[in-house]
Amino acid sequence: MEFHGTAKTNRLGHLEIGGVDTVQLAEKYGTPLYVYDVALIRERAKAFKRTFEKAGITAQVAYASKAFSTVAMVQLAAEEELSLDVVSGGELYTALAAGFPTEKIHFHGNNKSYEELVMAIEHNIGCVVVDNFHELDMLMDICKEKNTVIKVLLRVTPGIEAHTHDYILTGQEDSKFGFDLQNGQADEAMRKSIEAKQIDVLGLHCHIGSQIFETTGFILAAQKIFEKLHQWKKEMSFESTVLNLGGGFGIRYTNEDDPIPAAQYVEEIIAEVKKQASQYSMKMPEIWIEPGRSLVGDAGTTLYRIGSRKDVPNVRQYVAVDGGMSDNIRPALYQAKYEAILANRAMDKPEETVSIAGKCCESGDMLIWDLPLPKSGDQDILAVFCTGAYGYSMANNYNRLPRPAVVFLEESKDTLVVRRETYEDMVKLDLPLKEKVKS
Numbered sequence: 001m002e003f004h005g006t007a008k009t010n011r012l013g014h015l016e017i018g019g020v021d022t023v024q025l026a027e028k029y030g031t032p033l034y035v036y037d038v039a040l041i042r043e044r045a046k047a048f049k050r051t052f053e054k055a056g057i058t059a060q061v062a063y064a065s066k067a068f069s070t071v072a073m074v075q076l077a078a079e080e081e082l083s084l085d086v087v088s089g090g091e092l093y094t095a096l097a098a099g100f101p102t103e104k105i106h107f108h109g110n111n112k113s114y115e116e117l118v119m120a121i122e123h124n125i126g127c128v129v130v131d132n133f134h135e136l137d138m139l140m141d142i143c144k145e146k147n148t149v150i151k152v153l154l155r156v157t158p159g160i161e162a163h164t165h166d167y168i169l170t171g172q173e174d175s176k177f178g179f180d181l182q183n184g185q186a187d188e189a190m191r192k193s194i195e196a197k198q199i200d201v202l203g204l205h206c207h208i209g210s211q212i213f214e215t216t217g218f219i220l221a222a223q224k225i226f227e228k229l230h231q232w233k234k235e236m237s238f239e240s241t242v243l244n245l246g247g248g249f250g251i252r253y254t255n256e257d258d259p260i261p262a263a264q265y266v267e268e269i270i271a272e273v274k275k276q277a278s279q280y281s282m283k284m285p286e287i288w289i290e291p292g293r294s295l296v297g298d299a300g301t302t303l304y305r306i307g308s309r310k311d312v313p314n315v316r317q318y319v320a321v322d323g324g325m326s327d328n329i330r331p332a333l334y335q336a337k338y339e340a341i342l343a344n345r346a347m348d349k350p351e352e353t354v355s356i357a358g359k360c361c362e363s364g365d366m367l368i369w370d371l372p373l374p375k376s377g378d379q380d381i382l383a384v385f386c387t388g389a390y391g392y393s394m395a396n397n398y399n400r401l402p403r404p405a406v407v408f409l410e411e412s413k414d415t416l417v418v419r420r421e422t423y424e425d426m427v428k429l430d431l432p433l434k435e436k437v438k439s
């Protein structure tokens, strides 16, 4: 199996990441445990930025924090001079708590509340990505009341079916997101925004989906958007200064995945935008992108301790770990596939095929089906790779399982960035009906 980033086997035969022995980490912090290879996140961020710089394109690379939003991660994004995409008051609050520069925050979401919009405006965030008419009206009201102007992008739906799981498609016509580019909605939104004194339209946004392996969808989206921009230039004298083509760049979870390098997505997008701008004699817009998964996905690994085993003769060996769909819901939600090894016996060859079960009370709580592993037993440490995106951020307390801690690894140092939830945390929001029931 191909390791990601700084992951390797050390002289004890253990999996090491960022120069730190993961077996020692499991001892020190307990399991399940999310660990991140910080150098790999930095490398991914630099690769995106470098590609724009090399091409001489003014750009913003906004980290889509929904992939993994914590104060430390947002601070890391700031260190790497990324912008930040937030999609809720909670993500915005996290960014503010991290001290992220507010002018580089972009606020997304298909149902932002009045309170969330007020929060965004009061903190002078960089721009709001407007999704629908309801939001546009609220924004105008709030700005009128506060006598201010808000910079916006209009999110458009270009009518493109990217090749990915149905649940993570967003650019198709029948989508809950954005103004439809073809049925007149986007035209109306643009007209309304241009007329409103409180709205400063920087340009358009579009996000076609997630875990996408080819550039065709991005190219098509750019073409459709430019067709529309050309029309708006003639009809409304509108020229876009920004074109945000979203995120969605795919990563390799298993050998079945064959993504192109980040730089290639960006190079092909730049080439198409240049071509379109020149074809319509329009100014080259700034290009913004919003990678989430491709910045943090393969930098994350989850460490579990193996517990019970169940043999279904001639059918399957179930091997259970101390986490599951509560810390990684992706296999249950999208039939997502992962690779894993035994962190404490990283050199051992596979001897059997087992299926990794979680500990939640659901038959569907299976993390990996048919995984080749060395003969494993109680207390072995299973390392599941590529859990850095939409793992911690989609974690939950089903069965009142406390969410795992998160540790950053870099230059042989481990730093706890999210502490493990405790049983006390599990009941801290509960309000009792009475004093403890006496037995």
Ligand SMILES: Cc1ncc(COP(=O)(O)O)c(C=O)c1O
Pocket: 064, 067, 085, 108, 170, 207, 209, 210, 211, 246, 247, 248, 249, 290, 291, 292, 293, 294, 389
């Ligand atoms: C609007 C928007 N931008 C960016 C992203 C990030 O996507 P990904 O993590 O696939 O890069 C998403 C999630 O799909 C999204 O909805």
Ligand SMILES: N[C@@H](CCCC[NH3+])C(=O)O
Pocket: 066, 168, 210, 211, 330, 389, 390
């Ligand atoms: N949460 C999804 C991706 C959705 C991204 C947000 N639009 C995943 O784990 O793949």
